[in-house]
Amino acid sequence: MRRRTAKRFCNGKVAEIEKKIREAFEVFDRESNKTVDARDIGCIVRSLGCFPSEVELHELLAKLVEKEEEEEATRFIHLEKFLPVMTKVLLDRSYWPIREDVLLHAFEALDENKCGYITKEDLVKYLTEEGEPFTQEEMEEMLSVALDPETDTLHYRDYLSKLVVDEAKIFPFHV
Amino acid sequence: MGSGSSVNVNYKYSLQKSENAFKAAVLIQQWYRRYVARLEMRRRCTWRIFQSIEYACEQDQIKLHNFFSYLMEQFTPSSSKERDFISRMFITGESYKEAELEKYCDYESIEVPDSYTGPHLSFPLLPDHATALLEAFKQKQQLHARYVLNLLHETRKHLKQLPNISHVSTCYSEEVTVCGDLHGQLDDLFLIFYKNGLPSPSKSYVFNGDFVDRGKQSLEILLILFTFLLIYPKEVHLNRGNHEDHMVNLRYGFTKEVMQKYKVHGKKILRMFHNVFCWLPLATLIDQKVLILHGGISDTTDLDMLEKIQRDKFISVLRMKKRKESNRKVEMWNVNGESKSEADAAGNEAAPRLSLQPQPAQAPSTANRLEFSKWLRQTVQEQIDTCRRLVDISESEPEELTYSSMVSLKYGDEPCWTHQEEWQQILNILWSDPMPQEGCRANKVRGGGCYFGPDVTEKFLEKYNLQFLIRSHECKQEGYEFCHRRKVLTIFSASNYYEIGSNRGAYVKLGPDLVPHFVQYQANKAAHTLTMTQRISRVEESAFRALREKLFAHTSALISAFKAYDEDNTGRITLSNWATALESVLRLGLPWRMLRPQLVRSTEDGMLEYKSWLDDLAMEQRSQEHIQSSLLEVIYRNRSNLETIFRIIDRDHSGLISFEEFQQTWKLFSSHMNIELTDDGINDLVRSIDFNKDGNIDFNEFLEAFRLVRQCQA
Numbered sequence: 001m002r003r004r005t006a007k008r009f010c011n012g013k014v015a016e017i018e019k020k021i022r023e024a025f026e027v028f029d030r031e032s033n034k035t036v037d038a039r040d041i042g043c044i045v046r047s048l049g050c051f052p053s054e055v056e057l058h059e060l061l062a063k064l065v066e067k068e069e070e071e072e073a074t075r076f077i078h079l080e081k082f083l084p085v086m087t088k089v090l091l092d093r094s095y096w097p098i099r100e101d102v103l104l105h106a107f108e109a110l111d112e113n114k115c116g117y118i119t120k121e122d123l124v125k126y127l128t129e130e131g132e133p134f135t136q137e138e139m140e141e142m143l144s145v146a147l148d149p150e151t152d153t154l155h156y157r158d159y160l161s162k163l164v165v166d167e168a169k170i171f172p173f174h175v
Numbered sequence: 176m177g178s179g180s181s182v183n184v185n186y187k188y189s190l191q192k193s194e195n196a197f198k199a200a201v202l203i204q205q206w207y208r209r210y211v212a213r214l215e216m217r218r219r220c221t222w223r224i225f226q227s228i229e230y231a232c233e234q235d236q237i238k239l240h241n242f243f244s245y246l247m248e249q250f251t252p253s254s255s256k257e258r259d260f261i262s263r264m265f266i267t268g269e270s271y272k273e274a275e276l277e278k279y280c281d282y283e284s285i286e287v288p289d290s291y292t293g294p295h296l297s298f299p300l301l302p303d304h305a306t307a308l309l310e311a312f313k314q315k316q317q318l319h320a321r322y323v324l325n326l327l328h329e330t331r332k333h334l335k336q337l338p339n340i341s342h343v344s345t346c347y348s349e350e351v352t353v354c355g356d357l358h359g360q361l362d363d364l365f366l367i368f369y370k371n372g373l374p375s376p377s378k379s380y381v382f383n384g385d386f387v388d389r390g391k392q393s394l395e396i397l398l399i400l401f402t403f404l405l406i407y408p409k410e411v412h413l414n415r416g417n418h419e420d421h422m423v424n425l426r427y428g429f430t431k432e433v434m435q436k437y438k439v440h441g442k443k444i445l446r447m448f449h450n451v452f453c454w455l456p457l458a459t460l461i462d463q464k465v466l467i468l469h470g471g472i473s474d475t476t477d478l479d480m481l482e483k484i485q486r487d488k489f490i491s492v493l494r495m496k497k498r499k500e501s502n503r504k505v506e507m508w509n510v511n512g513e514s515k516s517e518a519d520a521a522g523n524e525a526a527p528r529l530s531l532q533p534q535p536a537q538a539p540s541t542a543n544r545l546e547f548s549k550w551l552r553q554t555v556q557e558q559i560d561t562c563r564r565l566v567d568i569s570e571s572e573p574e575e576l577t578y579s580s581m582v583s584l585k586y587g588d589e590p591c592w593t594h595q596e597e598w599q600q601i602l603n604i605l606w607s608d609p610m611p612q613e614g615c616r617a618n619k620v621r622g623g624g625c626y627f628g629p630d631v632t633e634k635f636l637e638k639y640n641l642q643f644l645i646r647s648h649e650c651k652q653e654g655y656e657f658c659h660r661r662k663v664l665t666i667f668s669a670s671n672y673y674e675i676g677s678n679r680g681a682y683v684k685l686g687p688d689l690v691p692h693f694v695q696y697q698a699n700k701a702a703h704t705l706t707m708t709q710r711i712s713r714v715e716e717s718a719f720r721a722l723r724e725k726l727f728a729h730t731s732a733l734i735s736a737f738k739a740y741d742e743d744n745t746g747r748i749t750l751s752n753w754a755t756a757l758e759s760v761l762r763l764g765l766p767w768r769m770l771r772p773q774l775v776r777s778t779e780d781g782m783l784e785y786k787s788w789l790d791d792l793a794m795e796q797r798s799q800e801h802i803q804s805s806l807l808e809v810i811y812r813n814r815s816n817l818e819t820i821f822r823i824i825d826r827d828h829s830g831l832i833s834f835e836e837f838q839q840t841w842k843l844f845s846s847h848m849n850i851e852l853t854d855d856g857i858n859d860l861v862r863s864i865d866f867n868k869d870g871n872i873d874f875n876e877f878l879e880a881f882r883l884v885r886q887c888q889a
Contacts, residue, residue, distance in 0.1 A: 023766035046212030131200030
């Protein structure tokens with residue numbers, strides 16, 4: 001692609017990305033004053049197609065928040081600051097999606113006996129003690145959907161295919 | 176190898192295993208959190224869809240009123256038939272004098288048959304009557320028309336002696352419970368009574384308006400509230416909401432509900448209700464510190480004026496009624512020098528032209544603008560009155576239909592504020608919404624009242640030495656919400672308002688310390704058993720169905736907008752342009768790019784084939800085979816207005832209007848609204864509605880046809 005066309009193409013792409021970021025941001029902008037609660041940033045970033053870990057999210061927030069803010073509860077992020085940072089994230093493809101097969105491997109890794117399911121106890125143990133632990137609320141909500149109530153086990157293949165269908169309705173964000 | 180190395184191997188193995196477990200856990204958590212975030216975003220988008228559609232509908236209402244104003248100002252009836260027709264539309268006759276009302280809505284002649292198994296009411300009412308009524312409604316029984324009318328008469332008598340602003344004190348009954356909008360959702364009222372207890376001498380309640388419309392049991396709610404009001408007059412307080420208004424009821428369902436449930440006496444009952452609504456108090460004050468009103472305030476809200484207004488003058492806040500000017504003479508007006516008694520060929524008197532052209536000889540000098548506008552206004556009003564005289568309309572309470580804002584004029588011999596100013600006060604407290612920005616501006620979204628900022632609140636509270644405001648009027652996800660630095664509380668009591676699972680309802684309790692305590696609930700058992708995912712999906716489906724219908728209704732405009740981006744006529748446009756085009760046509764302020772995956776099923780290289788996308792939308796909406804797509808589109812786009820026009824024309828609420836009447840009104844309406852529809856198109860429209868082919872339109876049948884189709888798809 002010739003340089004000028006390439007630049008125009010890139011500008012067009014950037015403009016489109018910025019529009020998408022603005023839209024997602026506005027959904028959480030309750031006061032219509034171009035700011036959102038810092039606690040909602042995770043939601044915004046994730047619904048734009050990214051899969052950051054909690055650590056990565058904290059790093060991102062650090063770039064956005066003023067150093068002088070002490071209390072987490074009162075931190076607000078302004079669109080002006082968010083826009084360039086998020087645009088870069090999307091252009092660089094940071095925090096890129098976790099593919100279905102990778103996720104399957106993850107479940108399999110927790111399934112010691114390779115029997116195709118994980119017991120409720122094991123699931124709770126792993127997800128609330130290992131990695132970046134779930135809160136009780138998160139755990140309960142996941143269990144309510146994922147567990148087979150009769151056996152109290154998670155048949156992960158079924159669970160995955162069910163969710164993939166659901167997600168397919170919301171196919172991944174195209175940059 | 177000794178055991179040492181096998182331990183080493185085991186250790187290494189288990190270390191790797193735990194590392195793997197850790198990594199696996201992180202992945203799953205990471206992925207799951209993303210999934211939940213996506214759900215949250217969907218939930219919020221769904222909410223936005225519902226709200227924007229709801230407010231767009233309210234705008235429709237305003238367009239309709241502007242249409243009637245336009246008629247009043249511009250229309251020249253060309254025949255006596257047309258004159259009759261128009262006059263019939265404008266004079267609904269709901270404003271009866273006292274004696275006429277008693278006579279017309281009399282109940283004593285109505286007999287209650289022995290076969291009636293519902294509750295019997297006798298006056299004065301006792302607590303047992305209330306419990307009997309509650310029980311009856313739980314069993315889906317209906318109260319006999321005689322008792323309904325009796326109850327309404329007694330309610331009206333009681334309300335008349337109440338001041339515009341009720342005063343409540345927490346020292347008598349320790350706590351006051353305040354409930355917001357109920358909108359005909361009887362299950363929510365039952366739930367509130369179950370959780371909080373029935374009204375009693377030790378349990379005070381304030382119900383903050385909007386008891387009716389949208390939900391299917393508005394009638395039952397009113398009957399229950401009025402009953403408790405009469406039994407415990409000191410403890411139960413009702414505020415008027417913007418839906419306690421007969422013009423709003425025509426559109427939003429209350430009128431229909433009453434006529435369906437009371438086929439014989441429905442008209443009388445409706446008349447009584449509308450005469451009761453205007454007597455509902457406007458606000459409630461707790462301990463002189465907390466003001467409760469339905470909508471909000473404006474920067475001109477004046478509590479002193481509000482206390483002194485004759486509130487019953489405003490049967491509908493959407494139409495400004497003018498008080499009778501007893502000392503004003505209405506004269507036959509000479510227009511353009513024509514003789515007033517000129518007859519046309521049919522021997523009828525010529526109708527004076529409704530014209531805003533002033534007579535040059537009589538107009539005051541235009542240099543004095545105030546004088547001029549006063550004169551102009553009088554002129555218009557008098558012409559209207561003249562026209563009415565000609566068509567023999569009762570002038571007991573002349574009505575003025577000019578809706579849009581007018582210059583406020585002061586007449587010399589009037590009290591210190593005008594009718595216009597009074598009306599404005601009431602409109603503002605019933606229709607306004609708080610906004611985060613400072614200032615006060617007209618509420619264009621709803622078309623009535625204003626948006627008021629935190630500074631307006633601050634000044635108001637200071638001026639009247641109040642602590643905070645409680646209002647309703649807006650649906651909130653959690654049932655309640657603070658704003659303006661906790662000085663304004665919105666309380667909304669209709670749970671699952673948009674759809675099952677869409678929101679909770681709430682009520683608030685205030686003790687002598689005036690610290691609010693909230694109780695939230697959701698009236699539908701099904702909502703509890705659904706998981707978060709299921710709940711969101713369900714509400715979302717509902718929202719998108721409504722949105723797709725709206726898109727379909729704007730097919731033609733969308734095609735033009737898309738074509739503008741497709742100069743080479745490839746039939747495809749980028750998704751980015753698609754989003755921009757949608758917003759430019761629909762103006763709903765929605766995040767289209769976020770919603771896109773739910774609206775567009777397939778794309779190629781980020782491009783959309785827009786014609787086939789629109790065809791898909793049309794397929795979903797098609798109900799009757801013989802109605803062409805463009806016609807269907809017109810119907811859908813204006814369905815709400817169509818329905819309202821129907822009900823206005825159908826003055827005797829019979830559900831039938833004549834072919835001609837509808838055709839005439841539709842013609843006027845569509846030309847005013849710039850809706851393209853040829854004469855053939857109009858005829859097609861009317862014929863498609865006239866299922867019985869007998870020259871009458873049963874519009875309930877017509878409307879049901881569309882609703883039935885949607886149900887099938889669900």
